[in-house]
Amino acid sequence: MPKSAKIIPTQNRLLAALPTEVFDRLLPYLTLTPVPLGKVVYEPGAELENVYFPLPGCIVSMLYVMKDGASAEIAVVGDEGMVGIALFMGGGTTPSRALVQSAGQVFLLNGSLLKKEFDRHGKLQVLLLRYTQALITQMSQTAVCNRHHSVEKQLCRWLLLSRDRLPTNELTMTQELIANMLGVRREGVTEAAGKLQAQGLIHYSRGHITILDRPGLEARVCECYGVVKREYDRLLPEKAAPLSKQAAHPSKPALLPG
């Protein structure tokens, strides 16, 4: 049992799932950093210097912004994941932008250190690749959802995706920002949010949204949310138990068959 107590990197689920050996190797280089809402974590085409492991409550959004300024969210990353996969995938850059959608803290890790550990091709590599596949599912499903579903359903999906990465039912987020993420007009969000509020599912005012009835949202969301959620549950380590005993014995054999 290491000098626990202070060791909160386990609050990120990827880091938490690392075996002690790997974890200890990275620990000295993990820097806890607060990130404010709206901060741009990386720009399209820019070589990544660091990767980021969000802590619970911090959400980073991957957004594509077109020449004419129109934008669309491609995926979100919270404490279940990592920002900067292009670093180990080999490209070093991506055409999208990453920005903080919910302020909080991240563990920052130097990119070449991560790459080095990745290239040992131990547990970290396995974890990150599985995470990447989950991310791919999220992106795919976003494409499908963008094609077929109404703004209201997409808003439900977005709210649930956010809620899953937050510690409370409160989110700090204006309708304008949500509109940017969803790639629709702000008025469209106002209208959809208005309906949800009228039905008692959420409450909002000036940049604060409270989820009042999660089951209600789940009843209204399109299948896209569930598909992504199940895939994340299947591919990623379980939410770490409060007192981390991981690596000792994987208490439940995950959902893997056999």
Next chain:
Amino acid sequence: MPKSAKIIPTQNRLLAALPTEVFDRLLPYLTLTPVPLGKVVYEPGAELENVYFPLPGCIVSMLYVMKDGASAEIAVVGDEGMVGIALFMGGGTTPSRALVQSAGQVFLLNGSLLKKEFDRHGKLQVLLLRYTQALITQMSQTAVCNRHHSVEKQLCRWLLLSRDRLPTNELTMTQELIANMLGVRREGVTEAAGKLQAQGLIHYSRGHITILDRPGLEARVCECYGVVKREYDRLLPEKAAPLSKQAAHPSKPALLPG
């Protein structure tokens, strides 16, 4: 120089880029297989047994089909890539379906053999991860395109993506099928295709489309096509020269700056 001539696996660009050692290891297990249009290569949720390396002219489409039957294409794979990335990413399955969009031939490789080679973490791993990142870009951009662009522009994108993976300007494809891929009505495709034909960009009749004016299509397509194209060019090995001399000297330093 091995018993060349017959060794056409190099017609797939990923296979072609492998160093001789790796290539020779896999060669005995690569099975050349014809695949007809419409063939389902894998179903959502089904454990993959094999992976597929399409040859030029063969295109496999990754499609998500919803409960109500509505569908949308997530990405396409041709001779630049591989079908079945979930196998080495760790999940083993995906929620999407893969089906043959343009008949042709593929090299089939047993999944566990691929995984084994991947886990040596040599050149194959590097290549496949870079390829996966390119695929991610394609998926992301599809999401963006689905959100913001007209059917006509998307049709242009789709035609160019297909053309890039075919040896000629001819594609065998009904408007009905294109509509399934794009996730729009068949009539929407008829209308858009009609416009393109009126402008002399394409010609079509009963399941056969000919691209007459590629620059014209490029002038009308949205930026999404270019973003994906450039990322593929950046991340993947160049199109193999007819007589494979790859690995010797990368004749041109790609589009990389510096």
Next chain:
DNA sequence: GGAATTCTGTACGCTACCGTACATATGGGT
């Protein structure tokens, strides 16, 4: 050669969302 199937063309009302414009409300700053 005729019938059946499969593709493509056209039409028409409907709806969700857009672009734009402006009104109202809320909270923070001084």
Next chain:
DNA sequence: ACCCATATGTACGGTAGCGTACAGAATTCC
């Protein structure tokens, strides 16, 4: 307490794409 910036509400015409229906054209099958 007031002002101002910011967030939200509402309205209205425009349009792209939908759902549906059906008609004409090109292959395939017998």
